[in-house]
Amino acid sequence: MNRRLFQRLHNGQSIDLSGIPLLSMDTFRESVLRSVSKNARIAALFGTPAGDDALRLYVVLANDSSGTLSAGAVDVADSYPALTTECPQAQWFEREIAEQWGVRPEGHPWLKPIRFHRSRRPGHDAWGRGNHEAIPPGVTDYFRVEGEEIHEVAVGPVHAGVIEPGHFRFQCRGEDVLHLEISLGYQHRGVERALTGGPNPRTPHYIETLAGDTSAGHMLAYAQIVEGLSGAHPTPRAHSLRAIALELERLANHTGDLGALAGDVGYLPTASYCGRIRGDFLNMTALICGNRFSRGLIRAGGVAYDLEDARAEALLTRLDAAQRDVTEAVELLWSSPSVMARFEGAGRLDEERCRELGLVGPAARASGIEQDVRVDFSTGIYSFVHVPVSAWPTGDVFARALVRWLEIRRSIEFIQGQLRSAPAGALRHEMNPMGPNRFVVSLVEGWRGEILHAAITDDAGRFAAYKVVDPSFHNWFGLAVAMRGQPISDFPLCNKSFNLSYCGHDL
Amino acid sequence: MINLLLARFRQKHRTIAFPKAEPTLPDRFQGVPEIDPARCAKECNACADACPVGAIQTNPLRLDMGRCLFCGACAEACPTGALSFSRDYALSARTREGLMVDGQTREKMQALDAHMLRIFGRSLKLRQVSAGGCNACEADCNVLSTVVFDLGRFGIQFVAGPRHADGLLITGPVTENMRLALEKTYEATPEPRFVIAVGACAISGGPYAGHPEAQDGAAASLPVDLYIPGCPTHPITILDGLLRLLARR
Numbered sequence: 148m149n150r151r152l153f154q155r156l157h158n159g160q161s162i163d164l165s166g167i168p169l170l171s172m173d174t175f176r177e178s179v180l181r182s183v184s185k186n187a188r189i190a191a192l193f194g195t196p197a198g199d200d201a202l203r204l205y206v207v208l209a210n211d212s213s214g215t216l217s218a219g220a221v222d223v224a225d226s227y228p229a230l231t232t233e234c235p236q237a238q239w240f241e242r243e244i245a246e247q248w249g250v251r252p253e254g255h256p257w258l259k260p261i262r263f264h265r266s267r268r269p270g271h272d273a274w275g276r277g278n279h280e281a282i283p284p285g286v287t288d289y290f291r292v293e294g295e296e297i298h299e300v301a302v303g304p305v306h307a308g309v310i311e312p313g314h315f316r317f318q319c320r321g322e323d324v325l326h327l328e329i330s331l332g333y334q335h336r337g338v339e340r341a342l343t344g345g346p347n348p349r350t351p352h353y354i355e356t357l358a359g360d361t362s363a364g365h366m367l368a369y370a371q372i373v374e375g376l377s378g379a380h381p382t383p384r385a386h387s388l389r390a391i392a393l394e395l396e397r398l399a400n401h402t403g404d405l406g407a408l409a410g411d412v413g414y415l416p417t418a419s420y421c422g423r424i425r426g427d428f429l430n431m432t433a434l435i436c437g438n439r440f441s442r443g444l445i446r447a448g449g450v451a452y453d454l455e456d457a458r459a460e461a462l463l464t465r466l467d468a469a470q471r472d473v474t475e476a477v478e479l480l481w482s483s484p485s486v487m488a489r490f491e492g493a494g495r496l497d498e499e500r501c502r503e504l505g506l507v508g509p510a511a512r513a514s515g516i517e518q519d520v521r522v523d524f525s526t527g528i529y530s531f532v533h534v535p536v537s538a539w540p541t542g543d544v545f546a547r548a549l550v551r552w553l554e555i556r557r558s559i560e561f562i563q564g565q566l567r568s569a570p571a572g573a574l575r576h577e578m579n580p581m582g583p584n585r586f587v588v589s590l591v592e593g594w595r596g597e598i599l600h601a602a603i604t605d606d607a608g609r610f611a612a613y614k615v616v617d618p619s620f621h622n623w624f625g626l627a628v629a630m631r632g633q634p635i636s637d638f639p640l641c642n643k644s645f646n647l648s649y650c651g652h653d654l
Numbered sequence: 655m656i657n658l659l660l661a662r663f664r665q666k667h668r669t670i671a672f673p674k675a676e677p678t679l680p681d682r683f684q685g686v687p688e689i690d691p692a693r694c695a696k697e698c699n700a701c702a703d704a705c706p707v708g709a710i711q712t713n714p715l716r717l718d719m720g721r722c723l724f725c726g727a728c729a730e731a732c733p734t735g736a737l738s739f740s741r742d743y744a745l746s747a748r749t750r751e752g753l754m755v756d757g758q759t760r761e762k763m764q765a766l767d768a769h770m771l772r773i774f775g776r777s778l779k780l781r782q783v784s785a786g787g788c789n790a791c792e793a794d795c796n797v798l799s800t801v802v803f804d805l806g807r808f809g810i811q812f813v814a815g816p817r818h819a820d821g822l823l824i825t826g827p828v829t830e831n832m833r834l835a836l837e838k839t840y841e842a843t844p845e846p847r848f849v850i851a852v853g854a855c856a857i858s859g860g861p862y863a864g865h866p867e868a869q870d871g872a873a874a875s876l877p878v879d880l881y882i883p884g885c886p887t888h889p890i891t892i893l894d895g896l897l898r899l900l901a902r903r
Contacts, residue, residue, distance in 0.1 A: 263831055264867065284831040304835045307814035309782040309796045311789055312832060333831045336786050337867035348706035352723055352861040352885075359788025359886060403793075416658060420665050422800035430680070437682030440790045440886055443725055452682065475661050482657065650788050 152178045153208065153217035158524040159371035161587035164603060167205065167220050175206070175221035176230060182208050182217070183234050188505050190216070190590070191599050192230075192240035194248045195612040196268060197222055202248050207588050207601060211518040216588060225271065226251040236505030239624060245273035259287050262332035262653055267340060285314045285330045292318040292325050300635060304333045311649035319635055327630040327638075329623055334653035342613035346373065346447075355442050358617055358651030360400060363392040363432075364593030365615075365651075366445040368600040371526060371589035373447035376581035376604060382572030385449035386527035387565050392432060392441045392450075394558040397594040398469075399428035401509075401551040401558075404646050405477055408548050411640045412489040420476035427469045431462055449575030463566045470559050477552050490545035494629040494641035497542050506625045508596015508618045509554065510645055512538040513546035520592035534561055547644040581608040593618060595648065617651030669804045673903050677743070677890045684724045684739035685891075687717050689757040694736035704731035707854070707863055719745055719753040720857040723885040745883045746895030750873070753857070753881055765901035770846065774820055775900050777809045780850070781819035781843065785836050786868055787826030790886035791853035795823065797889050810896055816842040822876070827855040827868035833875060840876055848879040850895075853887050860885060 152174060154167050170178070183189065190209040197203035201222045208217050221227075229252030230237035239261065241252040246260045249271025258273070263284040266272045276282065285304065298319055304312035312333040318326040338353050354369040355362040367389055374381065381389075406421025429439035436444035436452045443451055454462070480486050496506075501514040511518055519536045521529045537553035539546040583606050591598045596618030605611040626645045633641060670677060679685075694715045702710040705728050709721035715736065717728070729737050747753045748764050766774065784792050798805040799812060813819050816839045828836060840849070851872045854860035859870035872878055882895040897903040 283834070304832065305783060305816075305839050309784075309792055309799075309812055311784045311787065311792065312835065333835070334784075334786050334826070334829060335831055335867055336827060336829050336862045337865045341862075341865065348704065348727070349861055352706055352725070356788040356790070356861055356885075359790030360793060362790070416661060419801055420661070422797070423665075423668050423802050426797055426800065426802055433680040433683065435682075437680050437684055438724075439794070439888070442723075442885065472665060475664065479658060479661055648789065649784075650786070 153182070153219040156207070156216040156218055156588055158216065158520075158526050158590050159375045159587065161375040161582065161585040164584045164586045167218050167586050169220050169222065172221055172223070172227060175219060176228065178219060179206055179208070179230060180233055182210070183236070186210060186212060189234070189236050189240065190597065191588070191601055191614060191616050192237060192244070193601070193614045194244045194250065195603060196248070200224065202250050204244065205601070207599070209524070209590075211523045214523045216524065218586070218588065223250055225249070226253050228253055229255040231255050235503050239620060249273050257290075260332065262335045264332070264335050264337070284332050287330065289316045289328050289330075290318070290326055294320075296320050297325070313649050315638075317635055317638075322634045322636065324630045324633050324635050324638070327627045329627050331623070331649060331652055334650040336654070338654045339613060339615060343610055345610050345613070351446065355440075357615055357654065358619070358648040359440060361396065361593045361595065361598070361617070361648065361651065363389075363396040363441040363445060364591050364598050365600075366441070367393055368589045368591040368598045370445055370447045371591070372587055372600050372602045373578065373581065375587040375589065376585055376602065376608070377579045378582070379448055379576050379578055381449045381527075381576060382574075383528065383570035384572035385574055387570050388435070388450045388454055388574075389445050390528045391454070391562050391565055392435065392444050393591070393593070394562050395428055395432045396441060397558050398555055399425050399432070400594040401555050402428060402473055404551055404643065405480070405548060407643050407646070408490070408544070408640065409480060409486065411643050412486055414480065414483060414486050417476050417479050420472065424469055424473050424476060427465065427472070431465055431469075434458065434462055434465070446575060448578045449573065451575065453574055454569070459566050459569060463563065466559060466562060466566070473555060477555070480548070487545065489640065490548055491543060493544040493637050494633055494644060495541070495543045496625060496629045498540070500628060501542070501625065504625050504628065505621050507621045508593070509547055509550045510596065510622050510625055512536065513550045514542035515540035520590045520597050524590045528565070532561065532564065534558075544640055544644040583608045595619060595646070596622065615654060617648055619647035619652045622647055623652060668801050669807075670802055672890065672893065673897055679741055679743060679888070679890065681741075683741050683743070683888070684726055686740050686742040686745060687719065687722065687755050688738050688740050689715050689717065689755055690736050691715060691757040693734045695734050698733065700731040700733060701728035701737050704728050707858070707861065714756060716754055716756040718858070719755060719883040720750055720881055721854060721863065722883060723854055723860065725885075743888055743891045744894050744898075745891050746898060747881050748879065750881065753883060763898045766899055771901055773846065778896070778900065779811050779813045779818060779820050780823045781816045781821070781839065782812055782823045782825070783836055783839055785824060785826040785832035785856075785872070786829035786862065787853065787855060788886075791825040791855070791884070794886050794889045794892060795825070795852065798893060803889055803893055805893070808897065808900070808902065816840070817844070819843050819847070821848040821850060821879075823850045823852055824856045824872040824876075825852050827859040827862040827865070827870060828872055828875065829868045833869065836872075837875055849876045850880040850882065851878045852882045852884075852892060854883060854885045857881050857883060
C-alpha cells in the first residue's frame with residue numbers, strides 16, 4: 148500500500164522534487180502509521196517552508212529488512228494532528244519541527260523545545276513566545292515524580308569529565324532511577340540554517356564539524372548528497388579510500404568506548420591500553436591525510452589524498468600491530484568476572500522498546516535488531532564487499548560492548564582486505580553543477596549508527612533545505628529509557644555504553 | 655591473572671619522549687603556515703578568496719592562525735607558491751597578535767610571570783569547558799591523559815570541577831546557550847586563574863564565526879591568557895602550549 152502512495156528512493160540517488168507525492172493529512176498520516184506497523188522506521192521527518200504561511204513536512208521511511216526507502220510530503224499550517232500519539236518514534240522529530248518552524252503537533256504528550264533557539268520563521272512560535280523574548284536553555288517544565296521518598300538529581304550542563312555539555316534530570320527513589328529526562332541544546336550553533344543556500348567554501352567545514360568525532364561519516368553522507376544531485380560517480384578507488392576512512396573512524400571510537408567502559412567499572416588495564424590504541428587508529432587516519440579526524444580527506448567527487456603503495460604498506464603494518472594489541476586488551480574484559488558482573492544486565496533495553504523508539508546503530512544491534520546501512524542500503528564499496536552485521540540479543544551494557552568488539556574485528560578485516568586489493572582509478576572527479584528542484588536522501592553507517600542527510604535544491608540548484616539526522620538524534624531517548632529502574636550510580640556506565648553526540652544532536 | 659601480566663608485558667611502555675625528543679608527526683601534517691612575501695604576486699587575491707573563514711589578508715600577505723582551519727585551501731590556490739604549511743606544531747601564543755603570520759620571524763611565546771610560575775609551575779589543575787565544540791578538540795584534550803602523553807608527569811591534570819581548578823581550558827565558539835554556564839564556571843574558579851582557548855572555534859569562532867547562535871570565541875566573555883590554534887588542535891600542539899606557558903620548554 149505505502150509503495151503506491153510514497154515514492155520509492157535509493158540511497159544517494161536524487162529524484163525530481165515533483166516526484167515526492169504531496170498527500171492529504173489523512174492519507175499521509177495513515178500511510179506513515181501503516182508502514183511503521185509493518186517494520187518501517189521513521190528515518191527522518193522534517194519541515195521546510197512552502198510559501199508564506201505553510202510548512203511542508205517530508206517523511207523518509209526506511210524498511211531495513213527489504214532495503215527500501217520511501218518518501219512523502221504534506222502541507223500544514225500552524226498545527227496538525229501529532230503522529231507521536233500513535234507512533235512513539237516520531238516524538239523527537241515533532242518536537243524539532245515545533246521548535247524550528249513554529250508548527251504545533253496537536254496532541255503531542257510532551258511538546259517541549261529540544262535545542263532552545265528561536266523559530267526559523269519569525270512570528271511563528273509553537274509556544275507563543277515573542278520575537279525578542281529570551282529563550283534560556285534548559286529552563287522548562289520537567290517531568291516530576293512526587294512523594295516523600297522521591298528526590299531529584301540535576302546534572303550539567305557542565306559535567307565532571309572532558310565532555311560536551313547537556314542537562315540530565317533524574318527522579319530517584321533511594322538509589323533507583325524512576326525517570327531520567329535529558330535536556331540538550333547547549334551546543335546549538337545554527338548549522339542547518341547556515342547550510343541553506345550552499346554549498347559554499349565553508350560547507351565542508353560545517354559538515355566535518357557537525358559531530359567532530361564523526362567527520363568521515365558525515366562527510367561521506369554529504370558527498371553522496373552532492374554526487375546524487377550532480378550525477379557524479381566516484382571511482383572504485385575513491386570509494387575504497389572513503390570506506391577505509393569510515394572504518395578507521397569506527398575503530399578509533401569503538402576502541403575508545405571499550406576503554407572508557409572498562410574505566411567506568413574500575414578495570415584499568417583495558418582502560419589504559421585502549422586509550423592508547425584508540426590514538427593508534429587516529430594516527431592511521433593522519434597517515435593518510437595528515438589529520439587524525441580525517442579533515443579534508445573525503446570531498447564531493449572522491450577523495451583529496453591518495454594512499455600510495457608505500458603508504459598502504461605502512462598502514463597495513465600498523466593495522467596488524469593494532470589488531471594484536473586491541474584483541475589482547477579487549478579480551479581481558481570478557482575473562483574478568485568483576486567486569487562481566489558490572490556489564491551484564493545493566494541498562495537493559497529490549498528489542499520491542501528499541502523498535503518502538505526507532506533506535507539505530509550499535510545500540511539497536513545490541514538489542515538483537517539486525518540493521519546496518521552498510522548492508523541494508525549499501526553504497527560505494529559496500530555494494531561489492533559484504534561486512535557482516537554484528538548483533539547480540541541481550542540489550543544490556545555487555546551487549547553494547549560486545550557489538551562494538553565484533554565490529555572492531557570486522558572493520559579491521561575489511562580494511563586489510565581493501566589494502567591488499569586496492570582498486571585503481573582517479574581520486575576525484577570534477578563536479579557538474581547540482582540539478583535544480585531535486586530531492587535526495589543519503590545514508591551512511593557511522594560508528595554511532597545511521598547518519599541521514601537529506602537535501603532539496605532550489606531553481607538555481609542550491610540547497611533550499613538541508614536536513615541532518617545524526618544517529619544520536621534517534622538514540623538519546625533510548626538512553627533515558629534504559630536508565631529506568633537502574634541505580635543512579637550506573638548512569639556513567641550506561642551513558643558511556645551509548646556514547647551519544649551532543650553537538651551532532653544540537654547542530 | 656597470568657594473561658593480565660602477559661598483556662602488561664606485551665603492551666609495553668608507550669609514553670612518548672616529548673618534550674625531551676621531538677614527536678613523530680605524519681608527513682601530511684599541516685602546522686605553522688609559511689609565507690614568502692617575495693614570491694607573493696601583488697594584485698592576486700586567490701588565497702584570501704579560497705579561505706573559508708577569512709583568515710587571510712593580502713597586500714601585505716598576512717595569515718591569522720587563530721582563524722585558520724589548516725585546511726590548506728589557500729596553499730592550493732596560490733599560483734606562485736608564496737604560501738605553504740610547515741610541519742611545525744608549535745602554534746600557541748599569549749596574544750591574538752602573536753598568532754599572525756606574515757613572513758617575519760614569530761616572537762617566542764612568553765611563559766607566565768615569575769609570581770604565577772611560583773604558584774602553578776609544578777602543579778596546574780585545569781577545568782575543561784566545551785562550549786559548542788565538535789568533540790574533536792575535546793577528544794584531543796582527553797587523549798593527553800592517556801599513557802601516550804601522560805600529562806600527569808608535568809603536574810598538569812584535568813579536574814572535575816571549577817572550584818579545584820587553577821584555570822579553564824575552553825573549546826568551541828561559545829554558543830549563546832553555553833555563555834551563562836561558561837561565565838558561572840569562570841566565577842567559580844578561585845583567583846588567581848587563567849583562561850586557555852583551544853582550537854579555531856574558541857579563538858575566533860572557527861567555521862561558526864559570525865553566527866548569531868555563537869559569539870566568535872571565548873575572548874568575547876573572558877580574558878584569554880593563552881591561545882592554542884588548530885582544527886582540531888593536535889594533542890602535541892596543546893601539550894607544547896601548556897609546557898611553554900609553564901616555562902618547561
